[in-house]
Amino acid sequence: xxxxxxxxxxxxxxxxxxxxxxxxxxxxxxxxxxxxxxxxxxxxxxxxxxxxxxxxxxxxxxxxxxxxxxxxxxxxxxxxxxxxxxxxxxxxxxxxxxxxxxxxxxxxxxxxxxxxxxxxxxxxxxxxxxxxxx
Ligand SMILES: [Zn+2]
Numbered sequence: 001x002x003x004x005x006x007x008x009x010x011x012x013x014x015x016x017x018x019x020x021x022x023x024x025x026x027x028x029x030x031x032x033x034x035x036x037x038x039x040x041x042x043x044x045x046x047x048x049x050x051x052x053x054x055x056x057x058x059x060x061x062x063x064x065x066x067x068x069x070x071x072x073x074x075x076x077x078x079x080x081x082x083x084x085x086x087x088x089x090x091x092x093x094x095x096x097x098x099x100x101x102x103x104x105x106x107x108x109x110x111x112x113x114x115x116x117x118x119x120x121x122x123x124x125x126x127x128x129x130x131x132x133x134x
Pocket of ligand 1: 057059067068077079
């Protein structure tokens with residue numbers, strides 16, 4: 001179990017994606033930030049939530065419980081290859097999305113990341129529409 005990854009980026013580096021959220025909110029609220037910028041910030045936030053945010057793995061283990069090992073991103077599993085594949089496979093099958101979301105809601109750090117990812121997606125869509133119709 002001793003494999004601790006030393007991160008040179010530290011706390012802020014690991015959680016930088018959450019810093020994008022107030023920037024996006026400010027962009028929409030103030031109205032003087034370009035939609036292109038918001039689209040980029042929102043896209044970065046989505047990618048961060050799916051692939052980089054510190055979360056629990058939550059892949060289903062043999063005893064039917066969620067895996068509690070640390071992982072990065074909602075869609076990536078922990079260092080067990082089987083868990084990575086399990087979540088990736090669920091993500092590409094629309095019929096499994098409900099199950100996948102149930103995993104996200106089961107603990108705070110995953111739920112916060114899931115809400116942020118959804119908010120980022122909404123924001124990105126609105127920004128893209130704003131750009132298209134401008
Ligand atoms: Zn796992």
